Amino acid sequence: MKIMRNTVQKTIVLETVNSLRNHATADAIYDEIVKTHSSIGRATVYRNLNLLSELGEIKKIEMPKGADCFDHRTFNHYHAKCLKCGKILDVNMEYIKDLEKLIKKDNGFEFTSHDIIFSGICTKCKYIN
Numbered sequence: 001m002k003i004m005r006n007t008v009q010k011t012i013v014l015e016t017v018n019s020l021r022n023h024a025t026a027d028a029i030y031d032e033i034v035k036t037h038s039s040i041g042r043a044t045v046y047r048n049l050n051l052l053s054e055l056g057e058i059k060k061i062e063m064p065k066g067a068d069c070f071d072h073r074t075f076n077h078y079h080a081k082c083l084k085c086g087k088i089l090d091v092n093m094e095y096i097k098d099l100e101k102l103i104k105k106d107n108g109f110e111f112t113s114h115d116i117i118f119s120g121i122c123t124k125c126k127y128i129n
Contacts, residue, residue, distance in 0.1 A: 012037055013048040017058050018072045023079070023088035025067040061088065062115065080118040084125035091118060 016033050017024065024032070030045040049070055053060035059071040061079060069088050071079075078091040100111035 007048075009040055009044050010048045010052065012040065013045055014052055014057055017049075017052070017070050021072055023061060023069040023071050025069055027067065029070065061117070063088075063117070078116045078118065080120055080122075082122035082125055083119055084121055084128075087122055087124075088117075089122065 012033060013029065016029055020029065020032060026046050026049050029049065030042050033040055033045060049058070050060070052058045053070065056074055059074045061069040061071055063069060063081070066081075066086065073090065076095045076097075078093060078095065080089045080091050081087070082089070099114055103111050105111070
């Protein structure tokens with residue numbers, strides 16, 4: 001069993017994700033961190049974001065055609081992406097726990113989990129020409 005050290009850098013990354021509360025990209029998290037911790041490198045932030053998501057302390061949202069985002073909310077839930085501004089929002093609906101069991105298994109593919117990202121236009125962008 002591998003023992004994980006609780007480093008200062010990991011703590012800073014986790015605290016930043018928790019304080020941003022906005023599905024930030026790794027670059028946005030790094031930009032926020034260097035405002036007060038200029039000695040932390042980009043690679044350290046990226047490495048710790050991936051480690052924290054593997055540990056279940058944050059949730060990594062893999063974005064097709066875009067940079068992955070990181071969420072302070074670790075429970076299973078759905079997201080929506082605005083097609084105009086790119087903002088990621090939480091969707092207020094119940095998570096369909098056993099959705100994988102309802103999918104027909106073609107080609108021997110075994111479904112183990114799912115992430116759904118809805119697309120649309122956010123309220124702010126809806127009223128901007």
